[in-house]
Amino acid sequence: MIKKKISINDIARSLGVSKTLVSLVINNKSDIHGISKITQQKVWDKIKEMNYKPNLMARNLRLGRSNTIGLIVSDISNPFYSRMARHIEDLAEKKGYNLIICSTDEKIDKEIALIKMLKNRQVDGLIISSSQKNISEFNTLLAENYPLVLVDRCIPKLKTNYVTVDNTKGAYEAVEHLIKQGYERIAAFAISPVHVSTINDRIQGYLKALKDHKLNYGNAYLREIPFDNVKAAVKKEFKKLIEGKNKIQALFAINNNIATACMEAINENRIKVPHDLALVCFDDVDLFKLTSPTITAVAQPIDEICENALKFLFAEISSKGAAEKKKITLATKLIIRRSSVL
Amino acid sequence: MIKKKISINDIARSLGVSKTLVSLVINNKSDIHGISKITQQKVWDKIKEMNYKPNLMARNLRLGRSNTIGLIVSDISNPFYSRMARHIEDLAEKKGYNLIICSTDEKIDKEIALIKMLKNRQVDGLIISSSQKNISEFNTLLAENYPLVLVDRCIPKLKTNYVTVDNTKGAYEAVEHLIKQGYERIAAFAISPVHVSTINDRIQGYLKALKDHKLNYGNAYLREIPFDNVKAAVKKEFKKLIEGKNKIQALFAINNNIATACMEAINENRIKVPHDLALVCFDDVDLFKLTSPTITAVAQPIDEICENALKFLFAEISSKGAAEKKKITLATKLIIRRSSVL
């Protein structure tokens, strides 16, 4: 239990003035309203003396805002998202906003429940990396002009603000890099749910790179790994793919989690990288510099993603009525680590 | 800008009843107050029909709570803390609480500012991994009976709830492990600020292990790395330590960030692990399974830390008046990776 805090009324009473006056002073509106300098000073002194802090819940109720931003991702402990969260936190803090972070585990129902919950909490805006394919919940948000920015993942047909990277191109470049080193049978480990735009785009990039370079096996080496069972599933599929006469020569991991699982599989099967198998992945993680096997990775510009996302979000928050929707697609960068490919 | 939402008044008006009644129904107090089943059903129907959601800011203002927990750590993008955050998020959600996560960058002023901010926001409790040595801010919290649990790091002389691991013992075991493998000149890279209990305890564990095993060079090989410049500082010190006739044979990294920097330094200097140098560290990170050099690590029971922290915190939140302060120290586990030590 918490002790009773002092309120604006206590300040007003103890100075023998109205709380209107105190409020005006606090909000730097006293000059406009012609409160004398002397009184202003008295108020500030008393505030300091009594160590008064405005109750933000009360203020926000009145003002209809919360100075809070909701961030919804699939898993905050994924390094990609935790780095994002950190940067968003820093940028938001500069404007006096805090962050409520929520993880969905790719569960659509949970995502919808979280969106509703954050709306009830009156968060002033949402930044979401959505697992959704159904857009009805988002259409509700849009109809309400609720400030919203989708990051990382796009939802086709949904007209809102987007900050993404060129996943198709990033994947294309990674796979093309493998092909140019002479690898031919290149497998890809995607992750379910596949309808997620980033995953799908990366798959398309992979397939296009194969096709453009006359590797005509289509999706014969494409595997889909369930989100909630990455390690086991990767290991099982991996084992199958490295056997037989059509065994694979290279592997494209569609995100950092899959990549980690692939590396474990490689080590457990005592595969030599890059001699027996080459490895590239989407997402770069600091520690990928140090892994064995090493891994060539598609790095995403996390800082830029966050900066744009907040720029878009604050534009929405401060605009009355429907704001123009913005979209930016940032470039990825292929980080080539020599020993991961021949 | 956001459309006006419908309120409890709208429901009441459109049913021709008082908002008291609606409120009672919503909060499942209608039976106690003898509201007829028929009326209850009418209220629920109307709520559904109008898609009414209570405004949580208003409710919380009235109730003097926020259903929010503040989590303060040095850096949420550190995998140790992001895993903690994720687990706390899950546990808190089950009780209807959300998490506001804040990073301090080890800056004491920032930490104090964040505590104050979270209090103003009326968060119902705080979980802090504190960089503080000054306890005055915390004494204020205690005096107010503000629900508080310190995790990870202790603050000597501060009587509050703690959930920590046995850092001294963890470090001792790691260093002893090195010694038993025959290493003698073992350096340690600590991180500033050193007054932080975890760091200090680990240093003590390191020193004690040396002493207990008759390695009498004291802190000659102990280095302190500034928090905000880990990589460069580690590399610089590392270079010095691996030269000359007293060059070190093993290295104890005091946390995962330092460990990562050490591995980079090792690779850049083409040091062979464990032949030229052995490496152990405090904190285990998933990817440490895969790094080259490999690293033997002291793993912390993150899930258990979180579970205890929330148990303590909710006990405080639900207790009226001063609650008994609790403390638990969990055991660490040394994860031995064979090739990191001889």
Next chain:
DNA sequence: TAATTAGGCTAAATCGTTTTACCTGTTTAA
């Protein structure tokens, strides 16, 4: 001298809830 203006301040409404205390009929018990 009367009217206007300006300076300095305040009362009360409002945001959307919860909760306390009370109201009005009807039924039951004595």
Next chain:
DNA sequence: TTAAACAGGTAAAACGATTTAGCCTAATTA
């Protein structure tokens, strides 16, 4: 027959701020 009990509700205060509209006095202007 009357008081008590009960069923089914409501009005209004409270939470702690912001903001609108105006009040009062003294000074300035015509």
